[in-house]
Amino acid sequence: MDFELRILGSSSATPLANRHHTAQVLTIGNQLHLIDCGEGTQMQLMQYKIKHQRICNIYISHLHGDHYFGLAGLLSTMHLQGRLSPLHLFGPPGLSEILSLQFKYSGTNLSYKLIFHELDTGCYKKIYEDKQITVHTIPMEHRVPTCGFIFREKQKPRPLIKERLPSYLTPPQLVRLKWGEDIMDEQGNLLLANKEVTLEPKRSRSYAYCSDSKYKPDLLPYLRHVDLLYHEATFTHDLAERASQTFHSTTKQAAQMAASAEVKQLLLGHFSARYKDLTPLLNEAREVFPRTELAIEGSIFSVQERLPEL
Template sequence: MTFKLKILGSNSAAPAHNRHQSAQLLQIENQFILIDCGEGTQMQLKKYRAKARKISHIFISHLHGDHYLGLVGLLSTMHLQGRKQDLHLYGPAPLAEIITVHLRHSEMYFNYKVHFHALDLDKKELIMETNTLEVHAFPLQHRITCHGFIFQEKPKPYRINKSVMPVNMKLEHIMKLKKGEDVYDEKGELLYNASEMTFPPRRSRSYAYCSDTIFDPTLPLYFKGVDLLYHEATFLKDQASRASDTFHSTAEQAAMIAKDAEAGQLLLGHFSIRYKDLSPILSEAKEVFRASRLALEGETITIDD
């Protein structure tokens, strides 16, 4: 059961030190989701052999260029490559105008449908749902409208113990057992005991993405117990005042959020171009939260079930 995250870009502001602007590709089973789309994202997708045509949903956290300037180019390439399947795009309302202006003045019309979902939330809300997945957005405290996202698997079914499963068991009985329900006959007599016929469900996994934000101690309320938390760590703590002035966070502050959220792992990113060597950022975070790691481009983080 696949749940993995590919880092495509991890820098803030501008490309530097062989790092690119924010972009991540999340795969949950056969669902491919792009989170932010900084300049050069389509080149990063190509570099790491991730096929853009498989992306079905794109989430843009906010409209600072290092998080969306690669979007129009990516959408255009999808068009040129003959994409036909619908695409769902989530982001601040003005993003629709930005795309429309590009299309109008280039006299281009996509040969696929883009469903735009405008975001302007002041609380946590469900914005996407499938049979197996829920995605919630929540507000972040940044200089402009900005959102974080939580990707959460729905509760999984109980697993049938095939070694004790009778031959030709009725499908309706299997479906009840997968819900953890006992099965009775027409007379109300027990046919199958769910505890004897099934194994417990595999655990549901989760990933929270905190894009640009000032240190906000209320954030853990949105994603308590999350398996993997991405939180920006633009600066080291000696630049805390700079972080506050620019509505960003330090590595230490990101670690404090992860600790309070009781996260499984912390993924640090959105690094300032002032830092060529990222090891001090990792060290600072680990002093507070040991299960910290850097968002290094090309790496894949897998969450086991």
């Protein structure tokens, strides 16, 4: 199953000609999750041939324009192209009010059901769950109410080693084995140890999206051991004071979070327009956390569903 992040925009508030406002698409299996939706997101989706009709959920981290000014346009285009399947929209208080006002004046009556979930940006909370994943908010510290999001695959079933399975096993017992249980007899004695007939399950992958925020080490418990951590890095570390004043982070702070949380890979984004060349930001972060990459337009980060070695 795919677990793949595509970056559509890497710019902070002021865009450049080749640097777009924040938006990312996380593909998990057949489901597309759109995270933030800066101006021009629908054009960027076209650019990378991503079908917006496949997006099931949209998550807006906060109401600064560079994170959501493309939303009304994308929702309108979905409508104009006859979308029928419901769309879940997660966002801070105010977002629904803004969209409602825009659609009122445009006389738009959406062709599909838009289900708005108002977020409490100040806490860690499960906001979405399906058979495969959960999504939680994580509280950021920015100039307006802001949260990040953690996407986690649920625990996966243990593959059965068919040639070792005794023939007496019933279908319910097979299911229990897949989920890690031993098989006991009626007296409660061990009949069949799980580890004798199952393999380790596939990995449950995770992605943490830390939107605009000042350096906030109390997030660490939430981020621990995630596969991918996106963390904003608006400034190089010489501008740490400016970062703090504007409630943003530096390269080194992002890298420090990644190192302390022992994540597998760090992605940097939300770059100030002052940096035409991003190499210094990357280098600065890699000094602290070597497994760092730039989350620039078009880049793809896949997490493999590797089976552990037998």
